[in-house]
Amino acid sequence: MTEWFRDWFDQDYAAIYAARGPEEAGTAVAMALSRAPGLASGPVLDLACGSGRHLAALRRTNGEAFGLDLSRDLLAMAPEELRPWLLRGDMRRLPIRAGSLSGICMWFTPFGYFSDEQNRALLAALRGLLRPGGVLLLDYLNAAQVRATLVKEDEAVHHGLRVVSRRSLEDKRIVKRMVLTRLETGDTRRVTESVRLYEPCELVAMARECGLELSGEAGDYQGGAFDAASSPRWIGFLRRNEVDWGQ
Known part of the structure; x- marks a missing residue:
């Protein structure tokens, strides 16, 4: 499988998806903070943050939030005030200490790029970066829709x-x-x-195998209930188990 994402996320990508701007991001982040208040404090990683539209909204509440993305082009498009809080890297090899994060956010479908084996390994690795009780927010496609x-x-x-x-x-x-x-x-x-087009039940089962439990879900950025027939998104709130994985 080719790593298509290495060459795509650039100025053309930003132009095509320009309608998804700060207002949408602010709505989504406000919903997330209401569902997972733990994201409001402590180190929170906006993973695959792009030019930082969600990170900017989150940092208005949480000054410890930071972002990481692989794309030099998108990172270069971030506002100047965000630059000190941005890292460049591959999500499969994150330079972050185990157990150090209170939360991780993955907005606008940055999950599912890899093979099933690599996707599962990524979930396990992200779980390992979270503190006990920490939350992984997974904003994903509604496969049925x-x-x-x-x-x-x-x-x-x-x-x-x-x-x-x-x-x-x-x-x-x-x-x-x-x-x-x-x-x-x-x-x-x-x-x-x-x-990779996963059903919500497949994502929840994969997360559970990696030591993450579903604590809530939404079907859109306003926080509407998830409905497989009509919701535009599946947004899962996955919480790290309090006990060590494997016990």
Whole structure:
């Protein structure tokens, strides 16, 4: 499986998803703080933070929150005041001391990029970074709705960029292949997004195997109840067991 994410998260990505801005992030973070008050204090990692829209909202409440992302381009787009609180790195090799975090947030589907084995290993590793009782927030796709509403092909223009997207379900993954054309120059490039499509019950079972228990869930950024038939998201609050894993 190619590591598509290494070359994709750049200025073109930011242009395509520009509608997801600070207001949406503020709503999501406020909901998270109401459901998991422990995120309001202590070291909290915004993992795959991008340009920091959720981190900026979280730091208004929690001055110990910090972010990490693999993309140099997205990190460079972060506001100047966030720069001291940003790290660059691969989520599979995090430079963070075990048991040091009160929380980890993964906003806007940064989970499921890897193989099943690597995804499970990532959950186990994140669990190990949390303090007992610490919370992992997992903002993920609603698999049932993705399947029911899949648009196989569409075209749109974002900030001078024409995007032709083709979507398919392949080997339990949702795959989106895009052809990007810059209207000013005619230059084109091809990019891919590929995410393992887990049902919520599969995520909960995988988390439990890694020492994380579901303490709550939501179906949208406003905190609505999760409904498999209609919710746009599955947002799980996974709490580290108080006892050491394996006991």
